[in-house]
Amino acid sequence: MALSFPKPFLKSTETEFSGLMETQIGTQGLKKQILKRGTSWKTPCVGDEVQVHYSVCVQDGAYFDSTRDRGTSFGFKLGQCEVIKGLDEAIATMKKGERAIFTVPPSLAYGEFGSPPLIPPNSTLVFDVEMLSWNTIRDLTGDGGILKKIVREGEGWATPNNDADEVLIKYNVRLENGTVFSESDKGVTFCLNDGHLCPALSTAVKTMRKGEKAELLVKSSYGRQIGNGDTRIDDDIPSNSKLMIHVELVSWRSVIDVTRDKKVLKKILKVGEGFDRPNEGSLAKVTYIGKLQDGSVFERKGSNEEPFEYICFEEQINEGLDRAIMTMRKGEKATVIISSDYEAAGMVSADSVLLYEVELIDFTKEKPFWKMDTQEKIEACERKKHEGNALFKAGKVCRASKKYEKEFYLL
Template sequence: MGDNNMYFEDLGEDSSDMDLADLEEFNVGEEKNVTNDGGVKKKVLKKGQGYKRPEKGDKVFVHYVGTLLDGTKFDSSRDKGDPFTFELKAGRVIKGWDEGVATMTKGELCVLTCEPQYAYGDRGFPPTIPANATLQFEVELLSWESTKDITGDGGIIKTVVEEGKSWEQPKDKDEVTVEYKIFHNKEEVASSPQGGIEFVAGDEANSDCVIPAFSKCVTTMKKGEVAKLSIQSPEYGFGEAGLAGKVPPGAKIKAELTLVSWKSVKMVEETIEMKLLVEQEGYQKPNEGSSVKVDLVGKLEDGTVVEEKAGFEFVTDDEQVIRGLDKVVMEMKKDEKVLAKIPPEHAYGSSGGLDGKVPADATLVYEVTLKEFVNAKESFEMDAKEMMEAALKFKDKGNSYFKKGDYEVAIQKYEKAVKYLEHDSKYTEDEKSAAKKVKIACWNNEAQCGLKRKDYAGAKKRCDKVLKVDSQNIKGLYRRAQSYIGTKDYLEASTDLKNALLIDPGCREAKLEMKRLLKLQADKNKKDKKLYANMFSKISFSDHKAEPAKETEEEGEGGCQKGCCGGQEEGERAEEENAGDACQAECCSHP
């Protein structure tokens, strides 16, 4: 490469006034503005390859021929025989170049016309370029090297020397395969074996990645990408230990890194680790209720095989297999192969299973290949009858999980049931009425699950949905009152319970909840009274030798005389009122 030409050195900071993302397509032979003010124009002579353009900080390689408007040539890299290189948008060249080259693709040939404010202005560049001259440059973008500060502190500078394929990049926890060479003082000190090495991306402390820089960089790379790394901070290299006999302690090093491939790892249901061994194209995956066929091998963590099946068929989300296996299969595409690590809460739990082969609280590792699947109908494919049947099926599943105490999954099933009934344009009036009842039942059941989980805000939200469509629903009022009690909003809870008892004065559970509420309120009042009495006592002792504090205590001895605070008299009265008939409404305490 030739040295930077004298015309293009240190000409000021980047002054871009145009968002390159908004640039329209430049067609061959058509001249268009590059900048908003028209100070830089571009005419494409030959299209480049692809759509990628160099970015700020990239090292670009170009050939150019510079002329005045009368055709006088003042400079040419072609005449010198070497391409010209510079750092884009770093103020190393005239502003017109920073703007124009940033719009080019690899291999593109164009003419950039730069008005004086984007060239040499009123000073010119004597003797070849007069003041206030508009210049034209025939520019060919040969290539560029993308340079990034990976760590943000200059510790690792990465330069892409060969672009990778596609747009995907590995994520933290993915298992990557790389090839590498490491250099110190231009001498190779380490390299990967044939076929490369494997390590977990993002796990810098793991020695499998050789040096921390590799683990940090791979998540910025694409498959097949080759990058040069300048590792300035020892912590990202061999550290203070160095490499025996080859790299001294605390030394800066360089490396060449190639991302060969990776196996994607993702978390399903937060705790199931799923590693993709064989990937397939497409996007279709089994849904809930799909008929699937799989090959599988299940093992304990020590490698003991506990289950092995070929061509095994089951229906997803139908409790025919452990829940973890259900969830994994619904994340797969046809002919994909995965390795899934399933914790006990998604396997056989504390009881164990498979006729004693799986001990209690065992984590299982399944290798699964999805051979075939047929998806269940989606709601938009169903008629009204089918949607109602599907909704009732998921409601029943929710009830089943509720009885097992798995409230989180129960909520998911109730929500799925409601989704089938959200769009009722296909329904008759009778069908709409039936759908409304099912939705109300599901929302009420979701609220009960929320109460069991002490998710009072979630429970209230579900009750609000119920009461929006049926303001007289006793379950909705009762459970919302319980939600308010959970958040210590006693006034709102009292209102809901009173409304429930107005609708059904004989509702035993609402009466019992009112009694509990009054006791809670009375206890709170006593605590508040004691708190404020102590507070006033301290103030009075300081200002009036404790006399007002004594008065405060005397005033409080009789309790609230109006019965508005849920004190002793009100509580006794409520206890008498609570005797009566059992609740006439549907049971309020369970689905």
């Protein structure tokens, strides 16, 4: 911390701030008095780059340094021993816009030796600090391989945390000498599990919110792509060098692995309402369009005015689509990608897929048996028995067994 020439201190800190409520930080005598409260609930973390204004004096002594007099703020990395321990601990408690007085004991300042000629041995220091701002820096790999600094906060709280999620980003990659290695101002879309350019991008994007901008400092070992093609970063990077990556998460779409084997994937286009979803036996009202990979339409059902109605898991539609719809909320729109395992026989080749654009307009669940009266239970039992018999005759023993089980629980 730079020190300026000594100047007379206007008032003793004891007199000027005696009316303020004082709190203690930790167990080593560090004390805090708030002059102005901050504008948020957030406080900086270890490693963050903070910007502050400060004035400092020896307790009951002369005011000897001030960033306000110099007309420039002071920046440092929190918790990295770039300032005295007491100031590190003090500023870690501050919110943006907060101004406070900190009384720092010798054990958390310059100790028994002091810092002559301005700070005598065993001096208690008094800091008047204003928190201006900070940039959050995170070690995403725990070994310094990918350091992330948030340049602009994103929206909301959600982040792409599913490997199948599809993200749209803009980025700029530079070598240590400033040479632009790769960039995409128009944006590029990719799935996190497929990766793009280098592993560091996927790792960082999983920690970002929509609209967030960040700077990444990446070691070469995390900057080499395991992929291929013209997005590859390979031996063109000098050994032991680092990359500077500026990245913006423009948007993303959540992708759900419906069957947990990547054979039915649901890409959410519009989030639905509430938390409830259809289950087996629900009456679902939907609209959907089925397409082949070349874009040709092979099936179209329902409209917003007259939705297509069907009973979930009654083999009335493609099984993969049926399973996907049972993960949707009312009003949700999605693209469902279905592998050949769930396709109609002979519709497409074995290595192809079907694409469905589907919207769940509404749904009605079956009435729970504990809400039924006696007559309703009898009617439901008869219905389940007939449905089970029909499935058994069709050779669908497992599905028939489930119907009989439901009939049993209704008795």
